[in-house]
Amino acid sequence: MKKTILVLVLAVVILLASVGGGVAYLAYQFTSSRPSDVAQDVVYEVTPGKGFATIAKELEEKGLVKNATFFNLFARFKGDRSKIKVGEYLLRTNMIPAEVLEAITSGKSIARSFTVSEGLSTYEIAELYEKQGFGTAESFMALVRDPALIQSLLGEKADSLEGYLFPETYMLTKYTDTKTLISNMVKRFLYVYNEVMAQAEIKSMTRNQVVTLASIIEKETGAPEERPLISSVFHNRLAKKMRLQTDPTVIYGKAAALGKIVINITRADLQTPTRYNTYVIYGLPPGPIANPGREAILAAVKPQESQYLFFVSQNDGTHVFSEDYKGHQRAVQKFQLDRKAREGKSWRDLQKRPGTPDKN
Numbered sequence: 001m002k003k004t005i006l007v008l009v010l011a012v013v014i015l016l017a018s019v020g021g022g023v024a025y026l027a028y029q030f031t032s033s034r035p036s037d038v039a040q041d042v043v044y045e046v047t048p049g050k051g052f053a054t055i056a057k058e059l060e061e062k063g064l065v066k067n068a069t070f071f072n073l074f075a076r077f078k079g080d081r082s083k084i085k086v087g088e089y090l091l092r093t094n095m096i097p098a099e100v101l102e103a104i105t106s107g108k109s110i111a112r113s114f115t116v117s118e119g120l121s122t123y124e125i126a127e128l129y130e131k132q133g134f135g136t137a138e139s140f141m142a143l144v145r146d147p148a149l150i151q152s153l154l155g156e157k158a159d160s161l162e163g164y165l166f167p168e169t170y171m172l173t174k175y176t177d178t179k180t181l182i183s184n185m186v187k188r189f190l191y192v193y194n195e196v197m198a199q200a201e202i203k204s205m206t207r208n209q210v211v212t213l214a215s216i217i218e219k220e221t222g223a224p225e226e227r228p229l230i231s232s233v234f235h236n237r238l239a240k241k242m243r244l245q246t247d248p249t250v251i252y253g254k255a256a257a258l259g260k261i262v263i264n265i266t267r268a269d270l271q272t273p274t275r276y277n278t279y280v281i282y283g284l285p286p287g288p289i290a291n292p293g294r295e296a297i298l299a300a301v302k303p304q305e306s307q308y309l310f311f312v313s314q315n316d317g318t319h320v321f322s323e324d325y326k327g328h329q330r331a332v333q334k335f336q337l338d339r340k341a342r343e344g345k346s347w348r349d350l351q352k353r354p355g356t357p358d359k360n
Contacts, residue, residue: 033066033096033097034093034094034095034096035063035064035065035066035093035094035095036063036093036094037094038093038094039092039093039094040063040092040093040094041090041091041092042062042063042064042090042091042092042093043088043089043090043091043110044058044059044062044064044088044089044091044104045087045088045089045174046084046085046086046087046089046104047086048086050084052072052075052081052084053068053072055084055104056068056069056071056072056075059071059100063093064091064093064095064100065097065100070097071097071100071101074097074098074101075101078101080101080105083105084104084105085104085105085106085107085109086109086175087107087108087109087110087173087174087175088109088110088173088174089103089104089106089108089109089110090103090110091103091104109173109174109175110173110174111171111172111173112132112134112171112172112173113169113170113171113172114128114129114132114134114169114170114171114172114181115168115169115170116128116165116166116167116168116169116170116185116291117167118167118218118291118292118293118296119167119215119218119219119290119291119292119293119296120167120290120291121162121252121255121261121289121290121291122140122141122144122160122161122162122165122291123141123255123259123260123261124261125140125165125291126138126140126141126144127260129178129181134172134176134178134181135177135178139178140178140182143178143179143182144160144161144162144165144182145159145160145161149161149179149182149183153182153183153186153187154186158208158287159286159287160287161182161186162215162287162288162289162290162291163211163212163214163215163287163288163289163290163291163292164185164186164189164190164211164288164291165182165185165186165189165291166185166186166188166189166192166291166293167291167292167293168185168188170184170185192294192297193207193210193211193297195294195298196210196297196298196300196301196302199298199301199302200301202301203301205300205301208287208288209284210297210300210301211287211288211292211297211300212284212285212286212287212288212289213231213234213284213300214288214292214296214297214299214300215288215289215290215291215292215296216234216244216246216248216249216284216285216289217230217231217234217292217296217299217300218290218291218292218293218296219246219248219289219290220246220248220311221317221318221319222317222318223317223318223319224295226318226319227295227296227298227299228299228302228303228304229303229304229306229308229311229321230299230311230319231299231300231302231303231304232303232304232305232306232308233306233308233309233310233311233321234246234303235303236306236307236308236309237309238283238284240309241282242309243278243279243280243281243282244278244283244284245278245279246278247265248289248290249276249277249278249279249285249289250265250269250270250272250274250276250277250278250279251263251265251289252276252285252289252290253272253274253275253276253277253285254269254274256274256275256276257274276289306321306323307323308321308322308323309322309323309324309325309328310322310323310324310325310327310328310331312328312331312332312335312336313335313336314335315335320334320335
């Protein structure tokens with residue numbers, strides 16, 4: 001009897017060992033197996049509320065794991081079923097299960113670049129944001145003008161976040177919301193502004209004044225090396241209580257009424273009063289007209305020393321600078337009134353009375 005029991009016990013032990021060995025072998029086979037030897041990219045999206053069993057099934061259907069049941073058990077064994085993160089993931093058909101699981105629990109969603117160039121206005125950034133499929137221009141502009149958001153980010157009241165959306169390349173995922181992007185842009189601005197804050201205090205300039213002047217500088221020149229000199233012209237004119245008379249402020253004044261940037265302006269536009277039209281108002285506009293980059297912000301607080309009061313475009317992105325109106329008239333005659341030199345880039349008769357000096 002005892003011998004029979006011993007035989008049965010040994011048989012059970014051998015059976016369990018065999019089963020255990022088989023399970024271990026199957027587990028090893030699954031965890032080390034790749035659905036394919038070919039590395040084919042597959043974008044897989046984990047959406048909010050999707051259960052792990054559904055995820056495992058979809059991964060099997062897409063050829064990213066060999067067996068959904070085993071993948072489910074594998075994730076349970078590792079304690080990773082609850083660690084799945086919402087997002088879009090770039091997976092490959094030659095990944096082993098551990099690599100697939102690591103990817104979809106990492107939270108490292110596929111990101112696309114969103115590049116904001118220096119000098120774009122909020123209107124233009126909003127249009128670009130919508131055009132590239134990240135969201136709507138309407139929602140972007142609504143947040144840019146949201147008093148509560150402005151107060152929380154800037155610590156002060158403002159009409160909008162114009163000027164404070166720092167131009168840079170931002171990496172966005174499908175699940176990066178508009179508010180997060182705007183917040184990151186402003187935080188980046190504040191970091192950069194901190195570098196020039198001491199110089200602004202020396203100049204007795206408020207942050208709004210610095211950013212407003214920097215935005216005009218940014219819009220006025222296509223030559224980065226000219227920014228400090230452009231800045232000196234504006235500082236000199238402000239010191240003499242002369243109107244700034246800069247076209248970009250006219251354009252922005254129209255945009256405030258139209259809700260979009262319209263580049264072409266007319267003679268009538270120059271004389272149409274708006275809060276931003278520096279052909280009409282004295283001093284700086286009430287706020288920025290674009291979003292300046294680091295160098296323009298620096299130029300606003302560190303202008304080059306000069307006696308220049310005027311500049312005129314040479315139609316190639318650079319300018320000729322003059323200390324007096326007669327010199328400016330000569331430059332205008334050469335580069336703006338001469339049709340060949342102008343090449344259709346300027347339409348205005350810039351021969352103004354000395355009392356209302358012009359610059360282009």
